[in-house]
Amino acid sequence: MKDGKVVFVIGSTYELSRRFVDSGIDANVLHPGVVRTKLLRAGFGDYPGDDPRRVQRPRSVLQLRRSLRGKAACTSRG
Numbered sequence: 001m002k003d004g005k006v007v008f009v010i011g012s013t014y015e016l017s018r019r020f021v022d023s024g025i026d027a028n029v030l031h032p033g034v035v036r037t038k039l040l041r042a043g044f045g046d047y048p049g050d051d052p053r054r055v056q057r058p059r060s061v062l063q064l065r066r067s068l069r070g071k072a073a074c075t076s077r078g
Contacts, residue, residue: 006031 009029016027034040036049 010031013027013029020027034047034049035052037052040047040049
């Protein structure tokens, strides 16, 4: 995900969280962190990063509040 998209997704998540603060709806976003790519090596040399194959695997499971469990879920893989 390009930097602009990351900022947009994170910003949108904060805004959704703010709008729904009193409704019991939570907004969450997951970011893979620093991923070892050619671009990372070109710009930062030996800066450590996660293996791209590892980042592709799901790393977290969000537990919905009991009152919302099973009502709705939305996910995106990129």
